[in-house]
Amino acid sequence: MLAEPVAAKHGLAAGEAGRPANADWTIDQGWDHYSAAEHATWKTLFERQTKLLPGRACDEFVQGMKDLPIGADQIPDFRALSDVLMKRTGWQVVAVPGLVPDDVFFEHLANRRFPAGHFIRKPHELDYLEEPDVFHDVFGHVPMLMNPAIADFIQAYGQGGLRAQQLGCLPQLARVYWYTIEFGLLQQRDGLRIYGAGIASSFTESVFCLDSPSPNRVRFDLERVMRTHYRIDDFQESYFVIRDLDELLDFTRVDFAPLYQRALNARELQPGDLLPDDVLFQRGDGSYHRARKA
Numbered sequence: 001m002l003a004e005p006v007a008a009k010h011g012l013a014a015g016e017a018g019r020p021a022n023a024d025w026t027i028d029q030g031w032d033h034y035s036a037a038e039h040a041t042w043k044t045l046f047e048r049q050t051k052l053l054p055g056r057a058c059d060e061f062v063q064g065m066k067d068l069p070i071g072a073d074q075i076p077d078f079r080a081l082s083d084v085l086m087k088r089t090g091w092q093v094v095a096v097p098g099l100v101p102d103d104v105f106f107e108h109l110a111n112r113r114f115p116a117g118h119f120i121r122k123p124h125e126l127d128y129l130e131e132p133d134v135f136h137d138v139f140g141h142v143p144m145l146m147n148p149a150i151a152d153f154i155q156a157y158g159q160g161g162l163r164a165q166q167l168g169c170l171p172q173l174a175r176v177y178w179y180t181i182e183f184g185l186l187q188q189r190d191g192l193r194i195y196g197a198g199i200a201s202s203f204t205e206s207v208f209c210l211d212s213p214s215p216n217r218v219r220f221d222l223e224r225v226m227r228t229h230y231r232i233d234d235f236q237e238s239y240f241v242i243r244d245l246d247e248l249l250d251f252t253r254v255d256f257a258p259l260y261q262r263a264l265n266a267r268e269l270q271p272g273d274l275l276p277d278d279v280l281f282q283r284g285d286g287s288y289h290r291a292r293k294a
């Protein structure tokens with residue numbers, strides 16, 4: 001999966017027939033109802049991604065995965081995940097049919113509940129699908145929720161989301177989530193590593209984001225990122241790099257209101273744009289997206 005569309009598609013998630021969502025859009029995971037074919041799809045995805053990620057995903061991701069009841073043989077049971085997560089960082093995983101409306105999503109996160117799609121992609125969509133499924137949400141997001149800094153940052157995003165809606169700057173906040181929790185890179189002793197779930201759950205992007213000469217890799221800056229559009233339909237043209245996960249904790253202590261104001265008053269940036277003040281790990285040559293347009 002390359003990405004999941006964000007605000008553009010919210011509210012479209014139709015509950016699976018015969019399984020009405022509750023007011024908070026949660027449903028029963030229905031773990032007993034997964035077919036052998038669905039568990040097999042999970043296994044295919046799990047095995048190829050687990051082979052790829054050592055040396056690419058950050059240490060915290062690998063450790064989180066180790067400490068959780070997530071394995072190749074079956075789609076994880078959200079109750080078992082929640083038992084472990086709750087003890088570590090106070091988070092739970094709840095099942096939803098797919099994308100949920102923004103305010104519903106924020107309300108869950110603000111209460112340390114991570115809404116995870118209960119369905120799994122079909123065998124012909126292994127590399128790309130639009131809605132977040134159980135592989136993206138559980139394999140990509142849940143290991144990172146074992147980390148205390150990510151745990152607090154995502155909760156703060158939920159709280160901030162409710163506020164950003166009132167202030168009319170939800171797009172600016174959503175870009176911060178996108179370029180951190182979904183597509184973030186961080187600096188490790190031995191080079192850049194993946195911590196974003198959109199990358200960690202993507203076979204193709206977990207190689208592209210680190211190895212391709214095409215994208216920019218830019219030192220993360222909150223206001224800069226708030227101004228930057230992102231792609232939901234293809235690899236990112238720019239990735240933003242944080243120092244370490246604790247940098248995210250600093251953001252939970254910052255008042256976003258003045259940053260929103262400055263971001264709203266400044267020129268919006270296209271995904272591939274660079275600014276003179278950017279600190280670059282790599283200036284991308286743009287070759288990938290240029291070839292796609294041609």
Ligand code: HBI
Nearest residue numbers: 006007098099100101102105174
């Ligand atoms: N719903 N299930 C789910 N997962 C998301 O990542 C998600 C969502 N609804 C809204 C949403 N993301 C975004 O629009 C917000 O982060 C802005």
Ligand code: FE
Nearest residue numbers: 132182197198
């Ligand atoms: Fe996600």
